[in-house]
Structures are given as C-alpha cells and as structure tokens.
Amino acid sequence: MxxxxxxxxxxxxxxxxxxxxxxxxxxxxxLAISVIIILWMIxxxxxxxxxxxxxxxxxxxxxxxxxxxxxxxxxxxxxxxDVLSRQGFGNSFLNSLAVTIPATVIPxxxxxxxxxxxxxxxxRGRNVLFVxxxxxxxxxxxxxxxxxxxxxxxxxxxxxxILVGLLLAATIAAAAFLVRGKxxxxxxxxxxxxxxxxxxxxxxxxxxxxxxxxxxxxxxxxAVWLAHTGFGLPLAIYLLRNYMGSLPASIVESAEIxxxxxxxxxxxxxxxxxxxxxASFAIFQFLWVWNDLLIAIIFLxxxxxxRVITQALMELxxxxxNEWQLLTAGAFISMMLPLTVFFALQRFFVRGMTAGxxxx
Amino acid sequence: MAALRIGAxxxxxxxxxxxxxxTFEFLRNADAxxxxxxxxxxxxxxxGVWLLYWGMDLVISQLPxxxxxxxxxxxxxxxxxxxxxxxxxxxxxxxxxxxxxxxxEFVWFENFVTIFxxxxxxxxxxxxxxxxxxxxFFAVAVGLAFAxxxxxxxxxxxxxxxxxxxxxxxxxxVGASIVWKFIYxxxxxxxxxxxxxxxxxxxxxxxxxxxxxxxxxxNNLYLMVILVWLQTGFAMVILSSAIKAVxxxxxxxxxxxxxxxxxxxxxxxxxxxxxxxxVVTTTIVIVVWKVFDIVWVMTGGxxxxxxxxERMITEFFLFRNAGIGAALAVVLFLAVIPIMIINVRxxxxxxxxx
Numbered sequence: 001m002x003x004x005x006x007x008x009x010x011x012x013x014x015x016x017x018x019x020x021x022x023x024x025x026x027x028x029x030x031l032a033i034s035v036i037i038i039l040w041m042i043x044x045x046x047x048x049x050x051x052x053x054x055x056x057x058x059x060x061x062x063x064x065x066x067x068x069x070x071x072x073x074x075x076x077x078x079x080x081x082d083v084l085s086r087q088g089f090g091n092s093f094l095n096s097l098a099v100t101i102p103a104t105v106i107p108x109x110x111x112x113x114x115x116x117x118x119x120x121x122x123x124r125g126r127n128v129l130f131v132x133x134x135x136x137x138x139x140x141x142x143x144x145x146x147x148x149x150x151x152x153x154x155x156x157x158x159x160x161x162i163l164v165g166l167l168l169a170a171t172i173a174a175a176a177f178l179v180r181g182k183x184x185x186x187x188x189x190x191x192x193x194x195x196x197x198x199x200x201x202x203x204x205x206x207x208x209x210x211x212x213x214x215x216x217x218x219x220x221x222x223a224v225w226l227a228h229t230g231f232g233l234p235l236a237i238y239l240l241r242n243y244m245g246s247l248p249a250s251i252v253e254s255a256e257i258x259x260x261x262x263x264x265x266x267x268x269x270x271x272x273x274x275x276x277x278x279a280s281f282a283i284f285q286f287l288w289v290w291n292d293l294l295i296a297i298i299f300l301x302x303x304x305x306x307r308v309i310t311q312a313l314m315e316l317x318x319x320x321x322n323e324w325q326l327l328t329a330g331a332f333i334s335m336m337l338p339l340t341v342f343f344a345l346q347r348f349f350v351r352g353m354t355a356g357x358x359x360x
Numbered sequence: 361m362a363a364l365r366i367g368a369x370x371x372x373x374x375x376x377x378x379x380x381x382x383t384f385e386f387l388r389n390a391d392a393x394x395x396x397x398x399x400x401x402x403x404x405x406x407x408g409v410w411l412l413y414w415g416m417d418l419v420i421s422q423l424p425x426x427x428x429x430x431x432x433x434x435x436x437x438x439x440x441x442x443x444x445x446x447x448x449x450x451x452x453x454x455x456x457x458x459x460x461x462x463x464x465e466f467v468w469f470e471n472f473v474t475i476f477x478x479x480x481x482x483x484x485x486x487x488x489x490x491x492x493x494x495x496x497f498f499a500v501a502v503g504l505a506f507a508x509x510x511x512x513x514x515x516x517x518x519x520x521x522x523x524x525x526x527x528x529x530x531x532x533x534v535g536a537s538i539v540w541k542f543i544y545x546x547x548x549x550x551x552x553x554x555x556x557x558x559x560x561x562x563x564x565x566x567x568x569x570x571x572x573x574x575x576x577x578x579n580n581l582y583l584m585v586i587l588v589w590l591q592t593g594f595a596m597v598i599l600s601s602a603i604k605a606v607x608x609x610x611x612x613x614x615x616x617x618x619x620x621x622x623x624x625x626x627x628x629x630x631x632x633x634x635x636x637x638x639v640v641t642t643t644i645v646i647v648v649w650k651v652f653d654i655v656w657v658m659t660g661g662x663x664x665x666x667x668x669x670e671r672m673i674t675e676f677f678l679f680r681n682a683g684i685g686a687a688l689a690v691v692l693f694l695a696v697i698p699i700m701i702i703n704v705r706x707x708x709x710x711x712x713x714x
Binding site for chain 1: 395397398401402404405406409410413417421428429432433434435436437439440441443444446447448449450451452454455458502505506509510512513521523524525526527528529530531532533534535536537538539540541542543545552553554555556557560589592646649650652653656657669672673676677682685686688689690692693696699700703704707708711
C-alpha cells in the first residue's frame with residue numbers, strides 16, 4: 001500500500017513507516033498517556049473509594065488495599081447520610097444553589113445589555129469606557145475586598161472637602177469639553193450645581209457626607225450576588241461584546257429599517273444569536289461561583305444557616321480534620337454538581353475556558 | 361391615555377425595586393424553611409434583574425423618539441458601568457489610599473516598609489514568587505506534552521483521555537485541598553497504618569512515615585502540586601486546540617523532508633503555537649498569583665507556607681490590620697499592571713485592524 005511512482009497523481013505521498021515502527025510508536029504514546037491519566041485520576045479515585053468505606057476500615061487500612069482483598073471489603077452509604085445531617089451540610093448545598101444561580105444570571109444579563117451597547121450603539125465615550133473594561137480584566141479581586149466590605153457594613157462616606165474638590169474638577173473638565181466643542185451644556189450645569197451644593201454643605205459645617213447609604217448588606221445573598229456580578233462583569237462584557245460585534249451589521253440595519261428599536265433588536269435578535277457564547281460564559285461563571293470560597297467567607301460571613309458548600313467543607317475540615325469518612329463524603333457532595341455540569345456540557349465548558357483564557 | 365401609560369411605566373420599575381427590597385428584608389430575617397428562602401432568592405435574583413431592564417425600557421419608550429434614542433445607551437451600558445465603578449474602580453482607589461494608612465492615620469510608606477523588611481512577610485512574598493514560577497511551568501509543560509501525545513490518538517480515545525485530565529478543573533480549590541490532604545495524611549509510627557497514599561508508598565519503600573505538610577520548605581512544593589493538578593487540564597485544552605490549528609500540510613512536508621517527530625515539534629509546532637503558550641502561561645500566572653484557598657485550607661499559612669493573597673486575608677480579617685492588608689493587595693495589583701497594559705495595547709491593535 002505504499003505510494004510509488006506508478007500512481008498518476010502529482011501529489012507526492014510519503015512512504016509510511018513500517019507497521020512495526022508505527023505499532024511501537026503508538027505503544028509508547030499510549031503508555032505515556034496512560035501513566036499521566038492514572039496519575040491524574042488517583043487522587044479523585046481515592047477520595048471516591050474512601051467515601052464509601054466504613055470509618056473503621058478507613059482508619060485501619062489505606063484505600064488502595066480494597067484492590068488487594070476484593071470480596072472482603074465492606075461498603076456503606078452512611079458517610080453520606082452522616083455528613084448531610086451534620087454541620088448543616090444539606091442546607092449549605094441549597095445555599096450554594098441560591099448563591100450560584102442568580103450570581104450567574106445577573107452578570108450575564110447586565111453584561112449582555114452592556115455588550116450590545118458597546119458593540120452596536122453610538123454614544124460618546126464608548127471606546128474609553130470599553131478600554132476601561134479591558135483594563136479591569138486583570139484587577140485582582142483582593143483589591144476590592146476591604147472597601148466593599150466597609151461599604152456593606154457602614155456605607156460610604158467622604159470628607160466634604162474631597163467631594164467639593166472632585167466635583168470642581170468634573171465641572172472644569174465639563175467646561176473644557178464645552179469650550180472645545182466636544183460636549184453639551186447639560187453636564188456642565190449638572191456638575192456646577194452639584195459643586196455649589198456640596199460647597200454650601202461644607203460651609204454649613206458638614207464635614208462628612210454619605211455617598212453610599214449603610215444598607216447593612218453583609219451576610220445576605222444579595223451582597224454575594226452583587227460582588228460576584230462586579231468581579232465577573234469585565235470578562236463577560238469583553239467576551240460578549242467581541243462576539244456580538246462580530247455578527248453581521250446587516251442584521252441590525254435591516255431590523256432598524258423595519259422600525260425595531262434597540263431593545264427589540266437586542267431581545268429578539270442578539271440574545272438568540274448569542275446563545276453559544278452566553279452558554280459558555282454561564283458555565284464558566286457557574287463553576288467559578290460554585291467553587292468560590294473567598295467571596296463567600298467575606299461577604300456571606302460565618303452564620304451557619306447561610307453557609308455555602310465550600311464554607312461548610314472548610315468548617316468540616318477544621319472541626320473534623322481527621323474524620324476522613326465525613327471529609328471525603330462531603331468533598332464528593334461538593335463536587336457532584338460541577339462534575340455533572342462538566343460531563344453534560346463539556347463542549348460548552350471547553351469553549352468557555354478557551355474564551356476565558358484572557359481573564360485575570 | 362398617554363399620562364396613564366407614563367404612569368404605568370414609572371410604576372413598573374418602582375414596583376420591581378420595592379419587591380426586590382422587601383424580599384431582601386424577608387431573606388435577611390428569614391428563619392423560614394430553607395427551601396422557601398432559597399426558592400424566593402432564586403426567583404427574585406433571576407427575574408428581578410430582567411424586570412429592571414424591562415421597566416427602564418418601558419419608561420424610555422414613553423418619551424419622544426429622539427430623546428428615547430439618546431437615553432437608550434445609558435440604559436444598556438449604565439448599569440454595568442455603575443456596578444463596575446462601585447465594585448472595582450472605587451474599591452481599587454480606596455485600597456490604594458488605605459495602603460498608606462494605619463488605624464485611620466496616614467503613615468505613608470510604613471506599611472510597605474514593613475512588608476518588605478519583616479521576615480514573615482518576606483517569606484510570603486518569596487513563596488508567592490516560587491508559586492508563579494513552579495506552577496505555570498509544570499502545568500504548561502505537562503499540559504503541552506499531553507496535548508501533543510493525545511493528538512496522535514484516534515478521535516474518541518483522545519476526547520476521553522483529555523476529559524480525564526481536564527476533570528479536576530471542575531473541582532473547587534477547597535475540594536481539591538481535601539483530596540490532597542488525604543494523600544499527604546500522616547500518622548506517627550506506632551499509631552496505626554498509614555492511610556495517606558504518599559506515606560503508604562513511602563513506607564512500602566522501607567522508609568519511616570513523614571509529616572509532609574510540616575517539612576519546611578518542601579511543603580510549599582507539595583501545595584503547589586495541587587494547583588498543577590488543577591491547572592494542567594486548562595493548559596492542555598487550550599494548547600491542544602492551538603496544535604490542531606497548525607496546518608497539516610506543513611507538518612507533512614517536514615516529515616517528507618525527513619524530520620523526526622521531535623524535530624517537527626520543536627521546529628514547527630512549538631514556534632507556531634508560541635503565542636498561545638504565552639497566553640496560557642500568563643493566565644495561569646495570574647490565577648497562581650492570587651491563590652488563597654489552597655493554602656488557607658491545607659496549612660492556614662503556617663509552617664512557612666503563607667502566600668501574599670492568603671496573608672492579605674489573614675491580616676485583614678484575623679489581625680484587623682487593614683493597612684497591611686491593603687498594602688499587600690496593592691503589591692498583588694502592581695505586579696499585574698504590565699499584563700493590564702499589554703491587554704489594552706493588544707485590544708487597541710485588534711480594533712485598529714478590525
């Protein structure tokens with residue numbers, strides 16, 4: 001079956017290596033791949049096996065011994081029922097759902113509207129704002145934790161003189177734009193009025209103004225949803241805008257000719273057309289929120305009834321650090337949903353990861 | 361009639377705001393059944409945001425067409441800008457200011473001087489730097505090797521073996537930490553069988569059991585293994601799709617000219633995927649740079665394993681030391697600024713060629 005000069009094609013076909021060489025090559029590749037796969041699977045497999053063993057068996061012998069005395073093994077589901085009834089683990093699964101689903105839907109909705117605006121609407125400052133979004137992609141969320149927590153627990157306050165200064169700067173900027181013919185009168189008037197108002201407050205003896213009311217949000221689901229929304233938005237807007245922007249302009253133009261406004265075009269045309277990228281980001285964000293510990297610890301607080309599953313798992317680890325029958329079952333419960341999502345929607349998942357590779 | 365419509369249009373967003381607010385009061389105080397609370401939270405969270413946009417558009421639609429057209433961008437982009445300002449821009453600026461304060465007083469660079477002179481902080485910084493060198497290197501190296509090898513398999517075995525490596529990506533850092541804590545678990549000699557896999561193997565080789573997580577400075581390496589385990593799949597998937605994009609005819613041409621597989625890889629495949637390698641490495645570097653959960657769960661930052669992101673949380677939440685915490689956050693941020701600049705530049709170039 002080797003290609004020879006008798007073939008009348010003008011394409012030169014390389015002589016294939018002998019069957020032995022190919023078999024050997026295949027064999028090496030398969031061996032290397034199998035070794036890596038086994039290495040990568042062992043941790044999860046060990047966890048899974050342990051979670052089904054009775055606690056005495058777990059502490060008397062390593063999980064790998066189940067392979068050497070097959071038949072003598074005992075299996076049990078009681079680890080799972082134990083952990084679900086302890087430490088409110090069952091509740092925490094529900095709480096995780098209550099946190100994760102809105103924390104996925106809200107940023108996608110807000111980002112989809114914004115992405116459409118950036119891609120298809122004409123307004124002043126569009127490019128500057130979008131560059132800001134791109135810049136925010138890599139800001140570590142650690143930068144935001146302390147101030148947001150303070151906003152949540154005591155509101156936002158600003159020394160009046162700083163406020164006056166900022167407003168004055170904005171007024172001057174608006175005036176400069178007006179002189180250069182780049183802006184309207186309205187911003188100038190608004191900022192000027194605000195500046196005068198703030199100055200009056202300052203003269204009147206008000207040292208500190210509240211610019212963000214004390215909502216006592218900490219420990220609520222809303223606090224966590226909004227935090228995840230804020231941290232997820234830059235990537236979501238970036239991905240969706242690039243996708244929507246790549247759709248043909250003729251779609252939008254013909255809809256406009258038919259008299260549709262932007263809201264109709266968005267809901268009737270753009271959202272249905274963007275389903276693949278929406279789905280990818282949804283899965284990405286869902287897993288990110290479900291698996292998050294940091295934001296939950298900080299904005300949901302320690303109250304047991306509100307705990308999400310990663311917090312519950314951490315608590316389990318600190319109070320029952322050596323009770324492996326509980327830890328392994330708990331860990332597996334926490335992985336069940338993401339693993340299901342992973343296997344069911346792998347294609348979207350991979351695409352989302354590929355697209356998400358720009359995220360910080 | 362028109363007045364009625366405008367009235368209705370104003371009422372819808374107001375009502376949705378009120379509904380949102382009332383539900384939050386309910387959720388805050390709820391000792392009600394968890395399932396009810398969760399169900400209410402889901403309905404409100406999911407529908408509430410749509411209701412807000414719909415209500416806003418309803419209001420706008422009542423205005424004259426040209427005014428409505430002028431205001432619509434504000435409705436579409438406004439909410440996102442507000443949230444980004446409140447949740448990222450304002451906090452980032454505020455953190456910068458806080459980093460120069462201690463107990464509400466300006467101390468200028470004192471916090472930074474502390475971070476860069478006291479041994480315990482220097483250990484965190486050293487560890488973070490080690491993490492961003494070791495983890496991306498191994499994750500990308502193994503991921504690349506696996507992607508190249510899997511490419512030589514048939515379609516189905518390739519998909520299967522890739523998903524096995526990729527699977528840990530779906531696991532939380534906390535879950536992964538527990539998985540690995542079990543592998544590293546240790547019992548002093550005489551306190552029963554070793555149930556941790558690593559000590560099991562170590563013992564079978566005739567050694568005494570080792571408390572792996574207490575072995576300074578090697579314990580850092582054992583923690584890094586966890587993140588390599590998690591991130592390799594990511595590197596592998598992205599690199600694999602880049603490898604598949606290398607045109608087959610170039611590879612064939614090289615093979616015909618007598619190049620071995622090793623040469624084909626280093627002379628053709630690697631150069632053509634090098635930009636993807638850079639992107640993947642940068643992404644993993646950023647993830648690693650911010651790693652918190654693994655250290656927090658495994659050792660709590662003790663035994664010389666603390667890293668900057670974990671130290672920041674410890675300082676702020678356990679030691680109530682906002683100044684140092686903010687300064688550590690600023691250190692995290694300053695290190696990614698070059699990446700930020702590159703991203704913006706790349707974006708500008710893309711836009712210019714669009």
